């Protein structure tokens with residue numbers, strides 16, 4: 031089945047980046063000249079995805095505003111010399127079909143994904159953490175879709191991290207298949223020294239199949 035949907039959980043409280051995130055969603059913090067979540071939507075679009083569900087919560091309305099039309103701004107940018115800025119603003123609003131749902135309580139990432147069930151139905155979908163911007167020539171969302179097409183299974187982006195850092199993240203049990211593909215059938219969250227499976231930890235990208243909900 032072709033992968034046409036992505037979800038972006040963006041309802042977290044961002045407690046690790048306070049006070050920047052007291053009133054500003056972490057996903058809207060700028061990187062150079064764009065909010066983080068715009069890079070993520072662009073990555074999804076570059077992977078051929080047109081339907082994107084952003085999972086938000088209280089105090090996250092500006093995420094919706096960012097991907098909406100802005101008539102007053104557009105009128106102001108209608109003046110000569112502002113063509114590029116106008117084009118950019120219109121481009122953001124027309125980039126993809128973006129849907130929103132609220133996670134009413136921040137009960138964790140798994141709970142946020144559950145909010146997407148009516149949107150994803152019985153289709154596979156990409157999960158892209160709203161605060162994890164990953165730049166690269168071959169965007170991770172596209173790599174995951176190709177892995178799903180090749181193996182017909184759920185897939186997750188992994189990265190090698192120094193052993194000492196694994197305790198902050200997780201460790202994947204990863205057996206090489208070919209190239210940069212590995213078979214993973216176990217993982218450990220925040221392993222104590224000696225409990226690690228490998229130096230591979232997880233990225234904020236995975237491709238899930240509908241079985242995740244069962």
Ligand code: UTP
Pocket residue numbers: 039040041042043044045046047056057085133135136137138139141142159160161162
């Ligand atoms: P994180 O654990 O990195 O985000 O979740 P957080 O909860 O904001 O982190 P702290 O408070 O700094 O520790 C990864 C992604 O999942 C979303 C977050 O918005 C982030 O984009 N998330 C997390 C939800 O949508 N809902 C949740 O209940 C938790």
